[in-house]
Amino acid sequence: MGTGAVVARPRRRLPVIGRLVRGLAAPLGSVLFAFVVGGAIVFATGANPLDAYQGLLCGGVGLACAQGENSALQISNSIVYAIPLIMCGVSVALPFRAGLFNIGAEGQLLAGTMAATAVGVHFAEWPTVVLLPAVLISGAVAGALWAGIAGVLKATTGAHEVVTTIMLNYAAQWLLRYLIIGGPLQPPGEFSASAPIGSNARLPTFLPNDSAVIVFGLPATVYRVHTGLIIAIVAAAVFAVLLWRTSLGYEIRALGQSQKAARYAGVSMRRTIIVTMLIAGAFSGLAGAVQIAGVDHGMTDKYFSDTTGFDAIAVALLGLGSALGIVLAAVLFGALHSGGAVMQSDAGISSNLVLVLQALILFSIAANFLGAIVRQIPGVRGRRSAPPSGAPATALVTESATAPPDESAVST
Amino acid sequence: MTALSDILHLLITASLWQSVLALSALLLLPALGGVISERSGVVNIAMEGMMLTGAFFAVYADLHLHNPWLAALVAMFAGGLMALIHAVVSIRFRADQIVSGIAINIFAAGLTVFLVNRVYGLQDVGHINTSESLPNIALPGLSSIPFVGQVFFDQNVIVYVALILLVLTHIVLFRTRLGLRIRAVGEHPQAADTAGVNVFRLRYGAVITSGILSGLAGAYLAIGISNTFVPNMTDGRGYIALAAMIFGKWTPFGAFVACLIFGLGEAIYYNNSIIHASPYLLSALPYLLTLIVLAGVVGRSSPPAADGIPYVAGGE
Numbered sequence: 125m126g127t128g129a130v131v132a133r134p135r136r137r138l139p140v141i142g143r144l145v146r147g148l149a150a151p152l153g154s155v156l157f158a159f160v161v162g163g164a165i166v167f168a169t170g171a172n173p174l175d176a177y178q179g180l181l182c183g184g185v186g187l188a189c190a191q192g193e194n195s196a197l198q199i200s201n202s203i204v205y206a207i208p209l210i211m212c213g214v215s216v217a218l219p220f221r222a223g224l225f226n227i228g229a230e231g232q233l234l235a236g237t238m239a240a241t242a243v244g245v246h247f248a249e250w251p252t253v254v255l256l257p258a259v260l261i262s263g264a265v266a267g268a269l270w271a272g273i274a275g276v277l278k279a280t281t282g283a284h285e286v287v288t289t290i291m292l293n294y295a296a297q298w299l300l301r302y303l304i305i306g307g308p309l310q311p312p313g314e315f316s317a318s319a320p321i322g323s324n325a326r327l328p329t330f331l332p333n334d335s336a337v338i339v340f341g342l343p344a345t346v347y348r349v350h351t352g353l354i355i356a357i358v359a360a361a362v363f364a365v366l367l368w369r370t371s372l373g374y375e376i377r378a379l380g381q382s383q384k385a386a387r388y389a390g391v392s393m394r395r396t397i398i399v400t401m402l403i404a405g406a407f408s409g410l411a412g413a414v415q416i417a418g419v420d421h422g423m424t425d426k427y428f429s430d431t432t433g434f435d436a437i438a439v440a441l442l443g444l445g446s447a448l449g450i451v452l453a454a455v456l457f458g459a460l461h462s463g464g465a466v467m468q469s470d471a472g473i474s475s476n477l478v479l480v481l482q483a484l485i486l487f488s489i490a491a492n493f494l495g496a497i498v499r500q501i502p503g504v505r506g507r508r509s510a511p512p513s514g515a516p517a518t519a520l521v522t523e524s525a526t527a528p529p530d531e532s533a534v535s536t
Numbered sequence: 537m538t539a540l541s542d543i544l545h546l547l548i549t550a551s552l553w554q555s556v557l558a559l560s561a562l563l564l565l566p567a568l569g570g571v572i573s574e575r576s577g578v579v580n581i582a583m584e585g586m587m588l589t590g591a592f593f594a595v596y597a598d599l600h601l602h603n604p605w606l607a608a609l610v611a612m613f614a615g616g617l618m619a620l621i622h623a624v625v626s627i628r629f630r631a632d633q634i635v636s637g638i639a640i641n642i643f644a645a646g647l648t649v650f651l652v653n654r655v656y657g658l659q660d661v662g663h664i665n666t667s668e669s670l671p672n673i674a675l676p677g678l679s680s681i682p683f684v685g686q687v688f689f690d691q692n693v694i695v696y697v698a699l700i701l702l703v704l705t706h707i708v709l710f711r712t713r714l715g716l717r718i719r720a721v722g723e724h725p726q727a728a729d730t731a732g733v734n735v736f737r738l739r740y741g742a743v744i745t746s747g748i749l750s751g752l753a754g755a756y757l758a759i760g761i762s763n764t765f766v767p768n769m770t771d772g773r774g775y776i777a778l779a780a781m782i783f784g785k786w787t788p789f790g791a792f793v794a795c796l797i798f799g800l801g802e803a804i805y806y807n808n809s810i811i812h813a814s815p816y817l818l819s820a821l822p823y824l825l826t827l828i829v830l831a832g833v834v835g836r837s838s839p840p841a842a843d844g845i846p847y848v849a850g851g852e
Contacts, residue, residue: 165647169654225634273827283830284839286634287782290581291823291830294772298820306814429768437638474653479646486639487621491629 150489151442151449155456157493158484165480166473175471180478183466184459190470196340198462200349204419206451206458208233210356211411212436213443213450214363215267215404219285220445221367222376222400223383228274228289229408230433231296232267236412238300239266240325241309241318241423244416248322255324260355260413267409268402270296275401279394285401297428304423316425327351327418350418357451359407364447366403376400408433431479435461438486457482543804550686552803558691560792560799561698562761565753566777567784567791568698568705569746574786575709576742577722579844581637582622583750584774585644590615590754592648595765596655598666608670608694608755615751616744618644623743627736630846641774649767663764670694670760694756701749706788718742722840725847735847750774779826786839798822 163173181188184202186195212229219226240263247255270292277283303309304318311319328351331337331344339347367373375396378386383393411432416422435457442456443449460482464475487493546552566583573580590611597610622640626633656664670693678689709715718738720728725735757773758765776798783797784790801822805815 165650169651171654227634227638277827277831281830281832282838283827283832286581287778288827288830290775291779291826294775295820295823295827297772298816298823302814302816302820305816307816431642434638434642437635441635474650476646476649476653479642480650481646483639483643483646486635486642487625487631490631490635490639491625492631493629496629 147444150492150495151444151453154442154485154488154493157488158481161484162477162481166477171471171473176467176473176477179467179469179471179473180460180463182470183463189466193466193470194340194342197342197346198466200347201462201465202455202459203349203353204458205461206454207350207352207356207418208411208415208432209436209439209454209457210451211359211407211414212433213439213454214359214447215271215407215411215433216436216440217443217445217450218363218367218376218407219400219404220440221380222396223380224278224397224400225286226271226274226289226401226404227286227437228271228292228405228433229411229436230430231289231293232270232405232408233412233415233433234293234296234300234427234430235266235270235405236263236409237416237423237427238296238303238309238412239263239409240413240416241321244321244325245309245319245422248325250322250324252324255322256327256417259321259325259417260410263413263416264406264410267412268406270409271401271405272398275398275405278401279397293433300423300427304425309423318423320422321416325417326421327355327414329418348419352414352418355410355414356454359410360447360451363407363450372396372399408436435482438482441489442485546804546807550683552807553687554690555803555806556796556799557687558695558761558799559802560795561692561695562753562756563773563777563780563795563798564698564702564792565694565756566746566750566774567780567795568701568788569749570778570781571784571786571788571791572705572709572718572742572749573746574781574843575722575840576718576739577725577840577842577845577847578623578626578739578743579633579637579839580622580743580746581634581775581778582618582640583746583753583777584770584772585637585641586615586618586747586750587754587757587770587774588641588644588648588768589618590751591758591769592651592754592765593751594755594758595664595666596651598668598759599664602668604668604670604759607668607759608752611755611758612748612751615747615749615754617747619744619747619750620740622747623740626846627739627743630848633844633846645768648765652765652767663766665764666759667763668759669763670756692756692760694752694760697752698756702788702792709788719840721847722842725842725845729847729849735849739847750777753777776822779822782839783826783829797825 159177163177166173166176178188178190182190182193183198186193186198189195189198212233215229215232216226240259243262244255244259247258250258271289274285274288274292277288278285305316309318329347330349330351331339331347333345335343335345337344367376375386375391378389378391379393379396386396387393420426439450439453439457443451443453460478464478467473467477468475566587569586570580570583593614594607594611598604598607601607618640622633622636625631625636652664672690672692673696675689679685681689709718717728717733720731721733721735721738729735754770757769762769777795780791780794780798783794784792801818805818
């Protein structure tokens with residue numbers, strides 16, 4: 125090739141590394157943007173951004189710890205935070221592919237925690253082989269049903285899933301408060317907490333539950349990292365296989381591409397919308413159940429201000445809707461969460477800075493600030509291999525209030 | 537049966553309806569903002585964050601300026617700035633307006649607590665109290681009318697402002713050229729553009745107006761109803777305002793009726809000592825009612841045709 129191709133510039137396929145770099149440019153650029161702007165905000169309020177980020181780094185990955193924190197413990201905490209984010213991230217990403225925006229992962233997660241707790245408390249004497257699956261399945265089913273309401277409304281009346289899932293989030297939050305404050309799940313003498321689930325209903329941690337065993341200088345019991353991690357990884361794998369290797373996945377992607385085309389291809393829109401939402405809700409509900417079975421062993425008032433399902437939106441977007449991307453993004457956000465706590469105790473800067481960073485990441489990835497900046501640089505415009513419309517952020521520019529994101533752009 | 541007679545008894549007290557109107561006004565302001573923004577074609581689910589920002593800056597300004605009126609102005613400015621971010625991201629950068637809205641809400645939740653920590657050195661659960669508040673004004677003469685006087689003419693100043701804005705929004709949207717243009721831009725921007733209407737300017741204006749109104753609601757909450765800023769004190773009210781907007785089919789008076797219904801629920805909640813249902817289940821009611829409305833039980837509720845679609849000049 126190349127002979128006389130002066131006009132039509134020769135363009136080879138980028139090598140694998142090059143494509144990888146190009147694919148990672150937008151998400152990494154968004155994270156960079158968030159840290160720069162977030163640092164500016166910290167600086168503007170008279171604090172040192174480097175102190176803040178040192179705290180984040182320590183709490184996230186156990187590096188550069190100012191107070192001699194245990195690195196292994198920090199990494200363990202980050203993974204614990206990442207586990208539900210992976211499952212909820214998948215729960216947001218799957219409907220995305222069908223052109224549906226699931227803002228309801230939070231409500232679905234809460235539905236999962238409620239069902240899992242109810243089963244785990246009520247049938248506490250069942251043997252583990254029965255009880256643990258029952259707890260996890262009940263969580264998934266509750267989440268599926270909660271999301272299914274939005275799916276059915278969308279499929280039958282056209283009610284926008286964004287609005288219905290927002291309403292379902294708040295309905296779940298108030299239901300949760302009712303259940304553990306004066307409701308049936310509040311045991312006598314407790315306030316704002318359920319009874320603990322039975323010990324047979326708990327997911328084992330990776331390390332032995334024995335404080336005599338010392339791991340990395342600390343008793344094994346302080347490391348909370350649990351086998352829910354395996355469930356989360358499997359969930360991500362199921363998501364990928366479902367999407368790319370099954371006929372349902374084909375229908376979901378077809379629906380996301382174009383409703384009209386999907387109809388011509390014989391895809392039942394109503395059925396696909398409902399099934400997609402059911403599966404998405406199951407992932408979030410499972411996340412809630414895993415959180416109960418693996419970490420909290422019961423519901424507490426901390427779930428009143430839980431934001432996992434909202435963080436998951438950022439995870440799904442930052443992960444560009446791919447299984448691997450979601451896992452990586454979830455690990456990043458898990459690290460930020462874990463880091464926020466250390467930042468607060470070490471540097472005295474509110475862990476809420478993490479929310480600010482997360483919002484900045486969302487702004488950046490949705491608006492493709494990086495792409496806009498790059499396009500301002502002289503000479504870059506002509507060398508771009510893909511038009512601006514190929515940038516991930518444009519995937520989020522919906523055709524109409526109900527139209528799906530542009531599939532081709534999501535998958536770049 | 538005692539519960540029912542208790543409720544009936546509660547429903548004929550003037551003080552209940554006084555607080556219904558006071559609480560409805562809190563929802564009405566962001567709901568009007570939502571109506572204006574979405575009528576111009578920009579989806580706005582960020583009223584929650586804009587309100588919260590307004591609430592923080594109202595308290596912040598109040599503590600520094602010792603003047604609730606200036607504090608309310610600062611809150612409106614802060615809400616408007618938040619809205620400007622939403623406008624730039626979704627109009628200039630044509631980002632997904634829902635993602636941008638979520639980002640605003642997360643941003644506001646994080647930033648306000650971060651600032652509480654930085655400015656006042658408090659940990660995440662800190663309360664900041666103020667002393668100067670937006671006053672209640674009992675209109676002389678009118679407020680002494682039995683029942684009606686207490687309900688309508690003995691209210692916080694912002695309640696009167698909200699009711700005036702309600703009428704004003706209705707008139708502007710449906711009786712003026714400006715309103716016609718806003719609606720045209722929301723229904724068919726290409727046609728409006730061809731007719732010489734500046735789509736971008738109108739949309740910017742509409743979104744920023746929604747932020748100003750939400751910011752004012754935040755001020756009303758923080759230095760009118762209470763005298764304190766508490767993290768996440770809006771507690772979903774911006775989302776209830778969104779629900780009210782949909783409930784009211786994107787019209788000011790429709791939204792107001794919805795706000796009254798939700799306000800009634802909340803007022804009963806505050807008087808729950810004589811109601812024997814769980815206050816938490818009552819709190820879930822506005823959201824469930826909205827779902828029922830969306831299910832088409834009371835007729836279809838559909839947004840403006842171009843709501844949520846970024847406009848590209850000369851595109852399509």
